[in-house]
Amino acid sequence: MAHTDTGAGAQPIILYAMPGSLYSAKARAYLRKQRLAVEERVPGDPRFEAVVQAVGRWIIPVAQMPDGAMVQDSSAIIDAVEAAGLARLSAYPADPVARVLALIFELFGGEGMVRPAMHYRWNFDADNLAFIGRDFVNGLKPGAGPEEAEAVFAASSGRMRRAAEAFGVTPQTFAAVEASYLKLLDLLNAHFATRPYLLGATPSLGDYGLIAPLHAHLSRDPHPAAIMKTRALHVWRWVERMTSPDIDAGEFCGRTEYGEPASDTLKALLAFVAEDYLPELQAMTAWIDAWLDTQDPAVLGAAPIRRAIGRMTFTWRGQDITVGVFPYRLYLLQRVQDAADALSPAEHGALSALLSGAGLTPLLRLRTRRRVERRDNAEWWAPV
Ligand SMILES: N[C@@H](CCC(=O)N[C@@H](CS)C(=O)NCC(=O)O)C(=O)O
Numbered sequence: 001m002a003h004t005d006t007g008a009g010a011q012p013i014i015l016y017a018m019p020g021s022l023y024s025a026k027a028r029a030y031l032r033k034q035r036l037a038v039e040e041r042v043p044g045d046p047r048f049e050a051v052v053q054a055v056g057r058w059i060i061p062v063a064q065m066p067d068g069a070m071v072q073d074s075s076a077i078i079d080a081v082e083a084a085g086l087a088r089l090s091a092y093p094a095d096p097v098a099r100v101l102a103l104i105f106e107l108f109g110g111e112g113m114v115r116p117a118m119h120y121r122w123n124f125d126a127d128n129l130a131f132i133g134r135d136f137v138n139g140l141k142p143g144a145g146p147e148e149a150e151a152v153f154a155a156s157s158g159r160m161r162r163a164a165e166a167f168g169v170t171p172q173t174f175a176a177v178e179a180s181y182l183k184l185l186d187l188l189n190a191h192f193a194t195r196p197y198l199l200g201a202t203p204s205l206g207d208y209g210l211i212a213p214l215h216a217h218l219s220r221d222p223h224p225a226a227i228m229k230t231r232a233l234h235v236w237r238w239v240e241r242m243t244s245p246d247i248d249a250g251e252f253c254g255r256t257e258y259g260e261p262a263s264d265t266l267k268a269l270l271a272f273v274a275e276d277y278l279p280e281l282q283a284m285t286a287w288i289d290a291w292l293d294t295q296d297p298a299v300l301g302a303a304p305i306r307r308a309i310g311r312m313t314f315t316w317r318g319q320d321i322t323v324g325v326f327p328y329r330l331y332l333l334q335r336v337q338d339a340a341d342a343l344s345p346a347e348h349g350a351l352s353a354l355l356s357g358a359g360l361t362p363l364l365r366l367r368t369r370r371r372v373e374r375r376d377n378a379e380w381w382a383p384v
Pocket residue numbers: 021022023024058059060061072073074075159328
């Protein structure tokens with residue numbers, strides 16, 4: 001087993017990431033908490049070209065591990081560090097029920113919160129654009145002159161505005177996205193007033209999932225940053241805490257015990273996940289099953305899964321919304337279900353009580369006829 005050595009001469013983990021990138025924040029927060037030697041590089045660094053070759057596509061975050069292995073995917077980066085024995089503070093709670101909760105919030109944070117993240121970044125140009133524009137260029141083409149910078153930002157922001165639309169952020173949904181986010185922000189604020197991290201004294205996968213949208217977009221872009229600072233001080237403090245290598249919880253005066261992870265404020269967050277995200281997961285698993293029926297199984301298994309395999313329409317907060325279908329979400333959902341399936345009967349009973357109280361029981365039943373697996377830094381359909 002490798003050991004943690006952050007001293008001089010230690011081979012750093014090289015993290016290819018950008019300050020403004022959603023999934024970069026998840027990997028970065030985790031790596032910082034491990035107090036590992038990390039060297040962050042932007043994708044505009046000429047050394048990123050070899051990474052794109054190795055990974056097979058342009059995507060961040062990518063971690064180049066001390067042994068040279070390239071790991072793409074924020075979740076896979078966390079797992080690679082844990083598997084190498086380099087974790088100082090494991091992202092996986094020791095308590096098996098808490099572990100399932102952590103995985104639920106990993107899924108919800110990284111995938112269920114992309115609508116507010118994209119809306120508050122791309123639909124408030126007067127406040128955001130100067131900041132995001134230079135921030136993107138610093139990552140994509142550091143040192144670019146004004147003309148080149150404009151072209152680089154035009155291309156990348158065009159892609160991202162289209163991505164926002166693929167997540168269902170359209171003028172018809174703006175009001176619902178805002179109402180949903182403000183409600184969530186209030187629930188998170190109430191929760192983080194009582195404890196430093198989602199499940200108590202230390203961060204877990206749940207925190208790392210949530211920091212993805214709540215760092216680069218919702219706390220850092222000027223417009224949503226002002227909303228968070230004026231409305232949700234405790235969430236703002238949690239974001240600061242999540243970007244620090246320390247526990248950074250002075251206001252909790254050294255307390256380490258927070259009782260059951262299932263406090264009332266956490267139950268309210270679970271109920272929010274049920275209200276806000278469960279309908280999309282239900283529609284997604286049904287859509288994928290119907291789609292799998294129309295595909296040749298042998299062909300499906302022969303190549304990595306495309307990021308989005310189609311578009312589906314479902315009812316979200318009382319209105320029809322059309323979004324891409326992303327099998328990666330199924331992969332994260334399977335992680336929740338696998339952890340739940342591994343529980344003892346007593347533990348399962350405790351989890352079921354929590355989930356049914358929140359209206360979230362169906363989450364454990366939403367399965368498709370073919371699973372998604374990850375290998376070679378990509379998603380694949382599991383063999384039939
Ligand atoms: N599941 C991946 C998603 C990574 C991802 O989507 N990264 C974005 C930036 S935050 C990206 O590189 N997109 C490529 C592009 O838009 O061309 C992870 O968790 O690392």
